[in-house]
Amino acid sequence: MGKPIKPGAYERISQDTEGLALGVTRQREDLEALATQLGWDSPTHYVENDTSASKGKRRPVFESLKADFEAGEIDGILVYNFDRLTRRLDELVPFVKWVERTGCPVATCEGDDLLTANGRMVAHIKGAVAEQEARRISERTSRALLARARNGAKPSGRPPYGYDADMQIVPEEADRIRAWVKHILAGGSLGQLVRSLNAEGVPTPRGGRTWWPATVRSILRSPALTGQLDHTYRDPETGAKRTERFKGNWDPIITLAQHEALNAALSSNPGHGQHKPRKFLLSGLLTCGLCGASMYGATYNGGWMYRCRPQWGGCGRIGRSGPTVDALITLAVLTLFEEHQAKHGPIGSGGQPSQHDADAAIAETEARIERLRAGYATGHVDDADFFPTLRELRATLNTTKRKARTAEQDKARREAQARFTAADWNAASLEEKRSIVRAMLAQIVIKRSSPGRFDPHSIAFKGHGAKHFVTFDVVGPLPFRPGHETRVTFAKAA
Numbered sequence: 001m002g003k004p005i006k007p008g009a010y011e012r013i014s015q016d017t018e019g020l021a022l023g024v025t026r027q028r029e030d031l032e033a034l035a036t037q038l039g040w041d042s043p044t045h046y047v048e049n050d051t052s053a054s055k056g057k058r059r060p061v062f063e064s065l066k067a068d069f070e071a072g073e074i075d076g077i078l079v080y081n082f083d084r085l086t087r088r089l090d091e092l093v094p095f096v097k098w099v100e101r102t103g104c105p106v107a108t109c110e111g112d113d114l115l116t117a118n119g120r121m122v123a124h125i126k127g128a129v130a131e132q133e134a135r136r137i138s139e140r141t142s143r144a145l146l147a148r149a150r151n152g153a154k155p156s157g158r159p160p161y162g163y164d165a166d167m168q169i170v171p172e173e174a175d176r177i178r179a180w181v182k183h184i185l186a187g188g189s190l191g192q193l194v195r196s197l198n199a200e201g202v203p204t205p206r207g208g209r210t211w212w213p214a215t216v217r218s219i220l221r222s223p224a225l226t227g228q229l230d231h232t233y234r235d236p237e238t239g240a241k242r243t244e245r246f247k248g249n250w251d252p253i254i255t256l257a258q259h260e261a262l263n264a265a266l267s268s269n270p271g272h273g274q275h276k277p278r279k280f281l282l283s284g285l286l287t288c289g290l291c292g293a294s295m296y297g298a299t300y301n302g303g304w305m306y307r308c309r310p311q312w313g314g315c316g317r318i319g320r321s322g323p324t325v326d327a328l329i330t331l332a333v334l335t336l337f338e339e340h341q342a343k344h345g346p347i348g349s350g351g352q353p354s355q356h357d358a359d360a361a362i363a364e365t366e367a368r369i370e371r372l373r374a375g376y377a378t379g380h381v382d383d384a385d386f387f388p389t390l391r392e393l394r395a396t397l398n399t400t401k402r403k404a405r406t407a408e409q410d411k412a413r414r415e416a417q418a419r420f421t422a423a424d425w426n427a428a429s430l431e432e433k434r435s436i437v438r439a440m441l442a443q444i445v446i447k448r449s450s451p452g453r454f455d456p457h458s459i460a461f462k463g464h465g466a467k468h469f470v471t472f473d474v475v476g477p478l479p480f481r482p483g484h485e486t487r488v489t490f491a492k493a494a
């Protein structure tokens with residue numbers, strides 16, 4: 001076989017942090033030199049970006065290199081060494097077979113020759129050694145992390161909310177966390193917290209503007225708040241994943257007991273945004289007039305009521321007939337809803353973040369990543385700049401995409417509400433009805449009343465931005481009965 005006149009040089013950028021990484025510029029120089037030394041022509045460069053050869057991921061550039069040889073686009077392959085190709089024996093073996101089958105000339109800077117039986121045996125041995133090395137690196141890395149965690153080192157990555165990068169308490173954030181804990185353990189909902197955070201314009205942990213129930217939930221459930229650290233690692237002997245909890249060397253913001261209580265409250269309380277199907281329209285949306293806790297629906301002897309519940313941190317002293325409260329509040333919501341639509345047009349119109357802006361931001365970040373890649377491929381950007389910048393840009397891209405996604409969902413929800421009319425109410429799902437109630441009413445309070453008779457004045461509600469609570473004047477029977485006229489009017493609450 002003649003000397004290749006159109007060789008392809010395979011260059012892989014690895015993210016190894018143990019000093020094994022070889023800059024693409026140096027790979028390129030060495031491969032050019034190798035081609036000259038072998039009397040091959042100057043190669044076409046195939047650059048595989050950002051892939052760890054030991055994780056067994058697909059490598060599209062490597063695949064196209066082989067395809068190009070089969071298609072006659074190139075007639076030989078240059079590669080720095082077999083480490084650059086793969087660190088897994090099960091990948092190297094098929095490649096050696098492919099070379100045998102196609103007769104593709106392969107040269108490495110380490111003098112391997114895959115076209116002879118002896119060269120192939122050497123390749124196999126090197127592959128086995130490389131695979132062993134990859135295993136040792138991953139073992140060493142997890143051992144190092146484990147040792148670090150055992151020594152009470154700080155959590156890796158972004159510091160947990162409530163702490164700065166040195167794991168010193170940020171007083172303002174810690175106060176906020178303590179107030180949340182109080183609220184949740186008193187039976188309050190994540191939704192209420194999120195609404196007031198968004199209304200006050202408190203920046204999110206990532207410096208954004210929109211809080212979600214999941215954001216607060218994950219902050220509150222973090223063991224870091226108790227001065228502890230969870231570390232998940234792969235057991236070097238068995239290969240099984242294990243999580244261990246360690247004592248950190250930073251000050252706790254909440255107690256272990258509070259942590260346990262929070263975990264219980266945030267996983268069992270139906271008012272905390274779990275995706276459990278709800279049975280009652282106003283569960284978690286009513287406030288106990290005595291203690292301020294959220295009230296939830298509960299059945300009893302064939303009927304049901306909303307109750308302040310001691311097991312969710314309430315006083316347990318107020319309960320009210322569920323069907324009647326639902327009927328009155330529904331009436332209030334639909335009346336306000338129609339008034340609102342007549343006066344202001346559809347709920348939530350205007351002030352939307354534009355989809356166009358989000359698309360532009362995504363495109364801009366993607367373009368920056370491309371420019372960075374191009375700079376790296378041509379050697380203008382070195383490893384020390386490339387990897388951190390790439391990571392940063394990727395994080396930005398993910399955040400932007402996620403924001404665009406949630407803005408989309410928000411828009412869809414608002415549009416659905418805008419199309420909604422009172423006539424659709426009966427056909428709406430419970431969750432749709434609840435979202436209308438939340439859109440119309442800021443607060444519904446159930447006050448204490450004398451036992452026996454349902455007192456409509458004990459139910460008071462307030463619209464968003466309204467100054468006064470409103471209550472009901474009712475003429476006729478309650479609960480509503482077919483064939484009997486019950487007239488309901490609204491009155492400013494006393």
Ligand SMILES: [Zn+2]
Nearest residue numbers: 288291308315
């Ligand atoms: Zn109560």
